[in-house]
Amino acid sequence: MVFTPPSWVPEAPSNLPDDIPISQFMLNEKYGRKSFKSSLAILSPAEISGKSYTVSEQAQRVAHLARALSKELGWEPNTGTEWDKVMGIFSLNTIDFMTLAYAVHELGGIASPANAQYSAAELEFQLKSSGSKALFTCIPLLETALQAAKGAGIPNDRIFILDVPKEITGGKKVPFKTADDLIAAGGKLPKLEPLKMQKGQAATQTAYLCYSSGTSGLPKGVMISHQNVISNILQLKSYEKDIRDKWETDTELGLGLLPLSHIYGLVVIAQGTTYRGDEIIILPKFELNSFLNSIQQYKIQTLYVVPPIIIQMVNNHSLRSKYDLSSVRSLFTGAAPLGTETAEDLHKIYPKWAIRQGYGLTETSTVVCVSSVKDIWLGSCGSLIPGVRAKLVNPEGVEVTALNEPGELVVQSKSVVLGYLNNDKANEETFIADTDGNGRWMRTGDEAEIRISPSGNEHIFIVDRIKELIKVKGLQVAPAELEAHLLAHPSVADCAVIPIPDDAAGEVPKAYVVKISVSRYRR
Numbered sequence: 001m002v003f004t005p006p007s008w009v010p011e012a013p014s015n016l017p018d019d020i021p022i023s024q025f026m027l028n029e030k031y032g033r034k035s036f037k038s039s040l041a042i043l044s045p046a047e048i049s050g051k052s053y054t055v056s057e058q059a060q061r062v063a064h065l066a067r068a069l070s071k072e073l074g075w076e077p078n079t080g081t082e083w084d085k086v087m088g089i090f091s092l093n094t095i096d097f098m099t100l101a102y103a104v105h106e107l108g109g110i111a112s113p114a115n116a117q118y119s120a121a122e123l124e125f126q127l128k129s130s131g132s133k134a135l136f137t138c139i140p141l142l143e144t145a146l147q148a149a150k151g152a153g154i155p156n157d158r159i160f161i162l163d164v165p166k167e168i169t170g171g172k173k174v175p176f177k178t179a180d181d182l183i184a185a186g187g188k189l190p191k192l193e194p195l196k197m198q199k200g201q202a203a204t205q206t207a208y209l210c211y212s213s214g215t216s217g218l219p220k221g222v223m224i225s226h227q228n229v230i231s232n233i234l235q236l237k238s239y240e241k242d243i244r245d246k247w248e249t250d251t252e253l254g255l256g257l258l259p260l261s262h263i264y265g266l267v268v269i270a271q272g273t274t275y276r277g278d279e280i281i282i283l284p285k286f287e288l289n290s291f292l293n294s295i296q297q298y299k300i301q302t303l304y305v306v307p308p309i310i311i312q313m314v315n316n317h318s319l320r321s322k323y324d325l326s327s328v329r330s331l332f333t334g335a336a337p338l339g340t341e342t343a344e345d346l347h348k349i350y351p352k353w354a355i356r357q358g359y360g361l362t363e364t365s366t367v368v369c370v371s372s373v374k375d376i377w378l379g380s381c382g383s384l385i386p387g388v389r390a391k392l393v394n395p396e397g398v399e400v401t402a403l404n405e406p407g408e409l410v411v412q413s414k415s416v417v418l419g420y421l422n423n424d425k426a427n428e429e430t431f432i433a434d435t436d437g438n439g440r441w442m443r444t445g446d447e448a449e450i451r452i453s454p455s456g457n458e459h460i461f462i463v464d465r466i467k468e469l470i471k472v473k474g475l476q477v478a479p480a481e482l483e484a485h486l487l488a489h490p491s492v493a494d495c496a497v498i499p500i501p502d503d504a505a506g507e508v509p510k511a512y513v514v515k516i517s518v519s520r521y522r523r
Helices: 022-026 055-073 097-106 120-130 139-152 179-186 226-247 263-275 288-298 307-315 340-349 424-430 479-487
Strands: 086-090 110-113 134-137 159-161 206-212 220-225 253-256 279-282 302-305 330-333 354-361 366-370 389-393 407-413 440-452 458-465 470-472 475-477 492-502 506-515
Touching (some): 022 263, 086 120, 086 139, 097 110, 097 179, 097 263, 120 139, 120 206, 159 179, 206 226, 206 263, 226 263, 226 407, 253 288, 263 279, 263 302, 263 354, 263 366, 288 307, 307 340, 389 440, 424 440, 479 492
Parallel strands (some): 086 110, 086 134, 110 206, 253 302, 302 330
Antiparallel strands (some): 354 366, 440 458, 470 475, 492 506
């Protein structure tokens, strides 16, 4: 049985652009975004950095940075393939994170963001796997970046710096060109030849190469096309229209503190909101005081968070009571399940907030379903968004046809990605071909149920995880990766890593280790 969005959900846009990069879709008014004049300042950071750009200013910075990178790296817009122009991005959140990604897209390249919490070995793996030819980092992460880049064969003259607030860097200077240096230089260079895409190319060309453990195993490169992201941005815009109409607003202020290297931050926060003309206040990283202070200072209306942040808010009455959070209308949570009890606790504290939970994956770039303000059911991940269809399949491979019956969630959407890089086995296990023109199907590895809400709409509840992943503060941890580290120790004969519940992190890993016997040492 195929489940579809409720009848009140608008239809998904049928004619998706298929011959332009994301950069042009986001920074050109003719593709349906909120007009530059009516948009709020884009990716405006909190006072700690003091920077703010309009959409027009960001578009100019993108053009200048693309020119400078073309000169520095020899990358031309219509020469070679996207795989010749892979840019690694290893940085804390910064106002120019998306400026860089769009500049790479203007050159026909791929942006490959990496988790800012990576060790040098983890980053080196991604740089090698992705085939990154250059790397942008920030001063606090520079030491790790240099070690990883050396191991991946990226020379120092292809390492650049994204600016983060002086409060974080301590005003430290380093002998590497910064994004601001390059943008200033690019402003003096001649215009580049415009990027030309053939019809259909945006649907097949990789724009972002993000890393995910998928349903099992070690991190894999997820090839996300330009059209995948464009599709999800438009799906979200259609779904959110009723909400904007209800609140009688076209634009709003949101808080962006989640990592822009994570698909939630990259698509939903950095692009889905700004396409609609919203202003996003960027924080480099999460700290509860600065988080609450930013809400109060900037009169934030929508919070984009993960469950561990909600848990901290609920458990810190003395701290949260110091701040005026009355401007908040809604809270959007994702990346890991929000327990019903935690949601109810938050609702008791802030009864006027619309507590909305969404569900998505890197492989669906990003959102599959989300709560609507007209039908919030705490504990649910909401209803399917426009253009998404879903099935539930039991362990015997039979489709579930009844409500309130569990099965693996299998979803179809134009936002389902191209696949995993150089991994035929994982692709075969995860993706099902598009046979009707509505996008590929993806086996999510999550067990779900479809339940009818008190309002009469079908809602998705994630009830268990089939895939071998541990979600720590919304981030994926692959048991196989931890087991490989443990097995490298000379005293470990065997091991197994499992998830255990944790109030603050959602889940944390627990390892069971079999030691090598003393008799083996004596041989």
